Amino acid sequence: METSHGPARSLKRLPGRWGCLALLLLLPLAGAQARQATPFNGSLLPNPSQQQPQGQGQGEEDIKPSRPGVANPAEIPEPGVLQLELGYDSNLRARDVRAEHAMQVTLRYSAAKRLLLHLDFEAVKSETDEQTRGREAGFGDTRVGFQFVTLEEAEGRPALAFAYFVKLPTADESKGLGTGRFDHKLVGLLSKKVGKTDVDFNVAYLLAGEEGGPGWEHGGQGALSISRDFKNHFGFEAELSGQSLDDVQPRGLYALGALRYTAGPRLAFDAGARFGLNPEAPRAGLFAGMTVGVTKPSRR
Numbered sequence: 105m106e107t108s109h110g111p112a113r114s115l116k117r118l119p120g121r122w123g124c125l126a127l128l129l130l131l132p133l134a135g136a137q138a139r140q141a142t143p144f145n146g147s148l149l150p151n152p153s154q155q156q157p158q159g160q161g162q163g164e165e166d167i168k169p170s171r172p173g174v175a176n177p178a179e180i181p182e183p184g185v186l187q188l189e190l191g192y193d194s195n196l197r198a199r200d201v202r203a204e205h206a207m208q209v210t211l212r213y214s215a216a217k218r219l220l221l222h223l224d225f226e227a228v229k230s231e232t233d234e235q236t237r238g239r240e241a242g243f244g245d246t247r248v249g250f251q252f253v254t255l256e257e258a259e260g261r262p263a264l265a266f267a268y269f270v271k272l273p274t275a276d277e278s279k280g281l282g283t284g285r286f287d288h289k290l291v292g293l294l295s296k297k298v299g300k301t302d303v304d305f306n307v308a309y310l311l312a313g314e315e316g317g318p319g320w321e322h323g324g325q326g327a328l329s330i331s332r333d334f335k336n337h338f339g340f341e342a343e344l345s346g347q348s349l350d351d352v353q354p355r356g357l358y359a360l361g362a363l364r365y366t367a368g369p370r371l372a373f374d375a376g377a378r379f380g381l382n383p384e385a386p387r388a389g390l391f392a393g394m395t396v397g398v399t400k401p402s403r404r
Contacts, residue, residue, distance in 0.1 A: 356385025
């Protein structure tokens with residue numbers, strides 16, 4: 105009777121041995137996949153990582169830019185946020201000025217949940233006269249103020265805030281870069297989110313010192329802005345504004361359109377154009393800038 109050799113029997117048993125070994129290795133993997141596929145992890149409670157609230161992970165922006173338009177949002181950043189804004193702004197073909205260029209620097213600090221402190225100045229300002237074509241340049245005016253949030257936005261009501269600003273005459277009056285007088289501005293701000301669109305409405309009382317005299321001029325300002333952000337980090341802003349006295353912009357009616365890019369919760373860029381709608385306003389203007397959150401919110 106012919107018998108099989110030892111090596112031959114070993115070769116015949118190899119498929120069975122390797123099959124058992126593969127099965128042993130695959131069992132833990134299959135169990136892990138089964139645990140991942142089921143909504144329960146060995147208990148009747150869902151996996152906490154799978155029940156994140158809607159919108160979690162899409163944190164709100166730490167900053168609330170006040171540029172590039174006239175209308176500002178009524179709500180302010182979280183307490184502890186120091187916001188820095190840098191921007192270039194120009195006006196072309198104004199009443200007596202052929203071209204005006206300025207480099208604006210703005211600091212906004214949320215000192216409390218409802219209180220915002222504001223400082224801005226024109227680090228560089230230049231004007232070209234329409235008649236002589238002469239150009240003057242230097243430091244511009246400075247504005248300081250604060251904003252207080254009276255009501256936060258809730259369902260069925262907008263956010264309401266009030267702000268006060270005073271212009272300090274730091275621009276050189278002899279060069280025609282400023283009036284040399286103090287100006288005051290009292291503002292009421294309303295903001296509401298309609299769907300995914302932000303609507304901001306500002307109305308202001310202006311009290312400006314008369315240039316070359318001891319008197320005062322009284323005027324008003326209004327601005328309506330709508331803005332919206334998209335999922336690709338881009339967004340837009342459109343604004344209609346008007347004022348009867350010179351303020352940040354010369355007196356007149358304006359339409360503004362801007363494109364912005366939000367690079368992160370504490371960094372945003374903007375650029376666009378502004379157009380005068382009446383003969384008193386400059387015909388056009390260009391602007392570009394950025395907003396940076398220097399500090400984070402002081403959340404506990």
